Amino acid sequence: MTKQQLFAQIQKKRSFLCVGLDTDITKIPEHLLEKEDPIYAFNKEIIDKTASYCVAYKPNLAFYESQGLTGWLAFEKTVAYIRQRYPDQFIIADAKRGDIGNTSEMYASTFFDTARVDAVTVAPYMGEDSVTPFLKYNGKWVILLALTSNKGSQDFQLLQDQNGERLFEKVLRQSQAWASAEQMMYVVGATQGRLFEEVRKIVPDHFLLVPGVGAQGGSLEEVCHYGMNRECGLLVNSSRAIIYADTTETFAETAGKEARKLQEEMAGMLEKYL
Numbered sequence: 001m002t003k004q005q006l007f008a009q010i011q012k013k014r015s016f017l018c019v020g021l022d023t024d025i026t027k028i029p030e031h032l033l034e035k036e037d038p039i040y041a042f043n044k045e046i047i048d049k050t051a052s053y054c055v056a057y058k059p060n061l062a063f064y065e066s067q068g069l070t071g072w073l074a075f076e077k078t079v080a081y082i083r084q085r086y087p088d089q090f091i092i093a094d095a096k097r098g099d100i101g102n103t104s105e106m107y108a109s110t111f112f113d114t115a116r117v118d119a120v121t122v123a124p125y126m127g128e129d130s131v132t133p134f135l136k137y138n139g140k141w142v143i144l145l146a147l148t149s150n151k152g153s154q155d156f157q158l159l160q161d162q163n164g165e166r167l168f169e170k171v172l173r174q175s176q177a178w179a180s181a182e183q184m185m186y187v188v189g190a191t192q193g194r195l196f197e198e199v200r201k202i203v204p205d206h207f208l209l210v211p212g213v214g215a216q217g218g219s220l221e222e223v224c225h226y227g228m229n230r231e232c233g234l235l236v237n238s239s240r241a242i243i244y245a246d247t248t249e250t251f252a253e254t255a256g257k258e259a260r261k262l263q264e265e266m267a268g269m270l271e272k273y274l
């Protein structure tokens with residue numbers, strides 16, 4: 001999917017919501033545990049009830065890999081289900097990969113040739129040769145961790161060099177030589193508030209994947225105020241606040257209602273800031 005196609009979906013749906021499929025086997029409703037593949041069964045229902053309100057899905061690989069082979073199969077089946085039923089959705093594997101070149105090539109092949117997602121999250125710590133193997137795939141995206149939503153983001157990402165440049169700023173600046181805004185996005189946590197202004201000074205045109213609204217308490221209004229650009233430029237993720245809003249048999253309907261609430265807020269933000 002191109003940047004223009006993604007923006008067209010955002011305009012059509014009046015939404016820049018990414019639903020996080022962080023499917024924890026210990027949190028899914030009891031009646032689904034009798035199914036052959038409970039994780040996949042849960043995901044299918046969540047997807048069917050939320051697809052009208054979002055433009056992207058983000059399965060986090062930790063929740064699948066922790067279940068071994070069955071978890072990986074549930075991940076692949078989930079991606080195939082979205083592809084088949086909702087082909088306009090942008091699919092992000094939140095895997096936070098990155099290693100020496102030949103290993104990164106295998107990671108890239110895993111997600112782009114085998115699982116066939118649109119984008120994969122990549123950690124920048126090992127530098128250019130750990131990221132470029134993911135960039136060899138036409139039409140596929142790297143989403144580089146820049147300024148994360150967690151408390152520990154302060155440990156390294158805000159450290160300044162002798163010129164006063166913070167590490168997340170260096171990541172944003174330097175990585176632009178590796179790929180354009182047509183192939184690279186950045187993770188910036190919703191909890192970072194005004195720092196979105198600093199991010200936008202360096203990457204005005206890139207899409208940002210923004211986790212941290214909902215369960216982590218980030219403000220959608222603040223993200224949009226400081227982070228939205230003329231093509232929206234935001235994919236705002238919410239996982240737990242949507243998929244576990246209800247843990248009874250009505251979980252999927254409730255997830256749909258929560259996704260709809262966020263979509264309506266987002267439509268208001270697009271009206272206000274675009």
Ligand SMILES: O=c1ccn([C@@H]2O[C@H](COP(=O)(O)O)[C@@H](O)[C@H]2O)c(=O)[nH]1
Binds near residue numbers: 022060147148239240
């Ligand atoms: O900085 C980051 C990077 C990734 N994440 C991931 O996003 C979701 C957030 O889930 P919520 O339940 O909406 O809090 C989850 O998969 C994280 O691993 C992040 O939160 N922050």
